[in-house]
Amino acid sequence: MLQLKNIYKLYETGDLKQTALDGVTLNFRESEFVAILGQSGSGKTTMLNIIGGLDQYDKGDLIINGKSTKEFKDREWDTYRNHSIGFVFQSYNLIPHQSVLTNVELALTLSGVSKTERRKRAKEVLERVGLGKQLHKRPSQMSGGQMQRVAIARALINDPDILLADEPTGALDSETSIQIMDLLKEISKDKLIIMVTHNPELAEAYANRIIKLRDGNVIDDSNPCSIEQLQINKERGKKKLAKTSMSFGTALSLSLNNLKTKKARTLMTAFAGSIGIIGIALILSLSSGVKSYIAKVQEDTLSSYPISIESQTVDMTSMMENMMGRGREEENHDTDKIYSRNIMSGMIESMSAQMSKNDLKSFKEYLESGNTNIDDYANVIQYGYDLGLQIYRGDTSNGIVKVSPESIYDKLGFGHMSDSPMTQAAGGFKVWTELLGNQTLLESQYDIVAGSWPKNYDEVLLVVDKNNEISDAYLYSIGLLDDTELEEKMNKVKNGEEVEESTEVAKYSYEDILKLTYKLVLNSDYYEKDNNIWIDKSENSIYMKKLLDNSLELKVVGIVRPSEEAVSASINGAIAYTSDLTEYVVNKINDSEIVKEQKASPEVNVFTGLKFQKDENDSTSLTIDMSKLSDEEKAYLASLSQEELSVLMREQNNSNKATYEDNLSLLGCVDLSNLSTINIYPKDFEAKEYIEDIISGYNEEKIDQDEDEYVVNYNDMVGLMMSSVTSIIDIISYVLIAFVAISLIVSSIMIGIITYISVLERTKEIGILRSIGASKQDISRVFNAETLIVGFAAGAMGILVTVLLNIPINIIIKSVSNISDVSKLPVEGGVILVVISMMLTVIAGLIPAKIAAKKDPVEALRTE
Numbered sequence: 001m002l003q004l005k006n007i008y009k010l011y012e013t014g015d016l017k018q019t020a021l022d023g024v025t026l027n028f029r030e031s032e033f034v035a036i037l038g039q040s041g042s043g044k045t046t047m048l049n050i051i052g053g054l055d056q057y058d059k060g061d062l063i064i065n066g067k068s069t070k071e072f073k074d075r076e077w078d079t080y081r082n083h084s085i086g087f088v089f090q091s092y093n094l095i096p097h098q099s100v101l102t103n104v105e106l107a108l109t110l111s112g113v114s115k116t117e118r119r120k121r122a123k124e125v126l127e128r129v130g131l132g133k134q135l136h137k138r139p140s141q142m143s144g145g146q147m148q149r150v151a152i153a154r155a156l157i158n159d160p161d162i163l164l165a166d167e168p169t170g171a172l173d174s175e176t177s178i179q180i181m182d183l184l185k186e187i188s189k190d191k192l193i194i195m196v197t198h199n200p201e202l203a204e205a206y207a208n209r210i211i212k213l214r215d216g217n218v219i220d221d222s223n224p225c226s227i228e229q230l231q232i233n234k235e236r237g238k239k240k241l242a243k244t245s246m247s248f249g250t251a252l253s254l255s256l257n258n259l260k261t262k263k264a265r266t267l268m269t270a271f272a273g274s275i276g277i278i279g280i281a282l283i284l285s286l287s288s289g290v291k292s293y294i295a296k297v298q299e300d301t302l303s304s305y306p307i308s309i310e311s312q313t314v315d316m317t318s319m320m321e322n323m324m325g326r327g328r329e330e331e332n333h334d335t336d337k338i339y340s341r342n343i344m345s346g347m348i349e350s351m352s353a354q355m356s357k358n359d360l361k362s363f364k365e366y367l368e369s370g371n372t373n374i375d376d377y378a379n380v381i382q383y384g385y386d387l388g389l390q391i392y393r394g395d396t397s398n399g400i401v402k403v404s405p406e407s408i409y410d411k412l413g414f415g416h417m418s419d420s421p422m423t424q425a426a427g428g429f430k431v432w433t434e435l436l437g438n439q440t441l442l443e444s445q446y447d448i449v450a451g452s453w454p455k456n457y458d459e460v461l462l463v464v465d466k467n468n469e470i471s472d473a474y475l476y477s478i479g480l481l482d483d484t485e486l487e488e489k490m491n492k493v494k495n496g497e498e499v500e501e502s503t504e505v506a507k508y509s510y511e512d513i514l515k516l517t518y519k520l521v522l523n524s525d526y527y528e529k530d531n532n533i534w535i536d537k538s539e540n541s542i543y544m545k546k547l548l549d550n551s552l553e554l555k556v557v558g559i560v561r562p563s564e565e566a567v568s569a570s571i572n573g574a575i576a577y578t579s580d581l582t583e584y585v586v587n588k589i590n591d592s593e594i595v596k597e598q599k600a601s602p603e604v605n606v607f608t609g610l611k612f613q614k615d616e617n618d619s620t621s622l623t624i625d626m627s628k629l630s631d632e633e634k635a636y637l638a639s640l641s642q643e644e645l646s647v648l649m650r651e652q653n654n655s656n657k658a659t660y661e662d663n664l665s666l667l668g669c670v671d672l673s674n675l676s677t678i679n680i681y682p683k684d685f686e687a688k689e690y691i692e693d694i695i696s697g698y699n700e701e702k703i704d705q706d707e708d709e710y711v712v713n714y715n716d717m718v719g720l721m722m723s724s725v726t727s728i729i730d731i732i733s734y735v736l737i738a739f740v741a742i743s744l745i746v747s748s749i750m751i752g753i754i755t756y757i758s759v760l761e762r763t764k765e766i767g768i769l770r771s772i773g774a775s776k777q778d779i780s781r782v783f784n785a786e787t788l789i790v791g792f793a794a795g796a797m798g799i800l801v802t803v804l805l806n807i808p809i810n811i812i813i814k815s816v817s818n819i820s821d822v823s824k825l826p827v828e829g830g831v832i833l834v835v836i837s838m839m840l841t842v843i844a845g846l847i848p849a850k851i852a853a854k855k856d857p858v859e860a861l862r863t864e
Contacts, residue, residue, distance in 0.1 A: 082773020086155025276744025277798025394517030433573030451558030523668030767860030791841030
């Protein structure tokens with residue numbers, strides 16, 4: 001079961017080299033009591049540590065249950081120590097801040113045993129060693145003999161194959177030593193016990209095999225084990241071991257109990273960490289209150305910006321500022337050319353946004369019910385659909401080029417970020433956008449620079465700003481600029497290389513623009529039916545070339561620019577098309593063969609030919625029942641190569657979680673009642689207020705009917721114009737937060753130092769945990785849990801103090817300005833600050849936690 005083959009171990013300290021084991025070869029039976037005798041420095045403990053997986057040999061091989069350990073990884077050693085080895089140390093090595101019961105059941109916790117089962121087994125093994133009535137004592141409340149019994153119980157809890165005892169009676173009196181040895185003798189009847197001792201009398205009295213070491217060599221073996229005996233035992237001893245893992249709850253428990261032993265220091269540390277949180281929370285309280293006050297008194301006469309209600313509402317403030325070029329010096333150009341406006345670099349940095357979902361179908365029905373009189377207040381109501389137009393360059397001479405925001409994100413290495421809430425705020429700039437249905441309003445806002453307004457569904461416009469400029473982001477998206485240049489710049493950024501600022505301005509004649517053509521591909525056109533299964537051909541260049549040749553051609557028929565007298569502009573994109581194109585796409589997709597087939601069979605996935613998986617636990621869709629396939633389908637499967645079959649199975653697995661709704665969405669199938677956006681354009685500012693009242697009335701009606709899920713949130717573009725006013729408050733807030741954040745960083749560094757001190761204090765505990773099978777990751781988890789607790793305490797303390805301080809602050813402001821409740825911390829702000837506090841302390845503790853994980857378990861166990 002256990003075999004040492006020519007084991008060598010050499011210790012090097014500077015120029016000093018010491019051989020601890022010099023070619024030791026030993027075989028051990030499955031159950032016997034082995035005593036290892038030898039003077040100090042003979043290699044006894046080193047051999048014990050190598051057998052237990054705490055130390056690694058330099059040469060030779062340790063064979064466990066017939067398996068060599070030469071290629072063992074850390075995780076395999078952890079599993080081996082947890083399941084196959086039990087350690088009994090001379091100095092007991094119990095965790096002082098844990099109870100007897102918790103100390104014993106800790107090894108089972110690493111094995112993933114349930115709480116009920118491990119409590120039961122821990123009590124049984126403690127009863128076996130005579131400590132059934134001492135379960136809840138701490139080690140400091142027990143005698144040496146009792147603590148050694150606890151150590152033996154801990155060693156036995158996982159029913160290990162081997163029990164390793166290093167001087168188990170070295171710190172005990174004679175009477176207690178006899179009791180411990182009697183207990184070990186009884187255990188050796190069905191387990192292998194290897195005991196290191198200096199006491200030859202004790203070895204003679206209890207061991208049935210005595211091995212003597214001198215200078216790292218075996219000089220005597222009283223009862224050697226033959227290879228034949230070992231082979232029998234090897235077969236009997238084989239068993240599969242499960243990997244060990246400490247749950248985060250266990251790590252929290254260990255750390256919390258440790259912190260309880262140092263309450264004063266923990267509270268002082270948390271208070272120091274809370275100072276920065278208090279400062280930032282007070283600034284947020286004042287900033288939030290002042291913004292709320294400004295929102296109450298804002299007035300703006302702009303009426304051309306819509307009240308936008310989207311299926312997912314996103315904060316567009318930051319994106320608006322970037323797209324409007326705020327802070328950029330305006331350049332004067334001749335108006336005979338189109339000029340690029342280079343702001344793409346300002347959009348590379350992502351911004352976070354919060355989203356809320358709106359049921360637009362219900363709200364549309366409310367608007368069209370005739371009870372709102374909204375037509376009296378709105379110039380136009382625009383309904384938008386999430387079609388995801390697939391647009392390609394009409395010229396395919398240089399290859400197939402897809403022109404959409406997604407292609408830019410791919411080049412930047414952001415993958416499918418364009419679908420994310422962040423991108424919808426920062427990059428969802430709608431390159432292709434639908435024109436309003438009010439031609440009079442459009443003509444009042446825009447001048448035709450060249451060409452004409454579109455009259456047919458396949459005609460589009462190019463939109464420039466008042467300076468005849470167009471963002472380079474749009475130019476990349478519509479294919480006028482080569483997006484490989486952008487990719488090269490992004491690669492330089494990733495590689496830490498300097499990116500030169502682009503000063504070159506691209507220019508295009510009106511004639512060049514009016515020659516532009518694009519190809520519209522329907523989502524449903526990407527798929528081709530093959531043996532009753534629809535296959536995605538979007539990656540097939542031959543198929544795509546043919547598809548584009550036969551697709552609808554979109555022509556740029558005009559260039560428009562905001563008029564001089566226009567206060568605002570309603571087209572938020574580079575290319576504008578009419579609602580006729582939207583209707584065309586919706587009808588064509590709904591009329592496609594694949595959509596019809598999917599709608600006709602809502603229970604069957606048209607991409608796999610299999611039924612949709614009903615729930616996550618339904619595994620029937622993961623396999624193919626050959627008996628239910630037609631002869632044609634069987635023949636088709638039989639004709640596939642191994643590679644083609646693998647691809648088919650992979651596609652099946654990828655789609656096993658697909659739903660009927662997912663497939664329709666993938667195909668671009670849109671129900672005209674299923675909106676993505678409702679834009680309401682007020683006639684004037686007073687009309688805007690009436691429209692807001694209509695929306696509020698709808699929301700109140702839904703709340704009264706306990707239908708909160710139908711409440712809608714909207715983007716008020718007019719309100720966003722006030723960002724120039726509130727930006728001053730933001731700047732002041734950011735400056736103050738930056739100053740206060742310094743104290744937060746300093747306190748985090750202090751917490752990191754205190755965590756490192758905790759690592760030093762708990763070094764022996766680290767060794768104990770490693771000896772019972774805890775991995776390096778588990779050790780890191782313990783100290784990360786400790787910093788997480790401290791961070792939470794600091795954050796919670798900071799928020800509590802802030803709430804209390806806001807009371808006198810509001811009283812003072814009220815007496816000075818007669819404005820009530822200006823300083824009020826938002827609930828979400830408080831939660832975020834607590835999370836930030838926890839994150840900072842965890843980050844500060846990462847290095848100490850890593851240091852703890854890397855500690856040598858042998859050295860850690862020797863630490864006092």
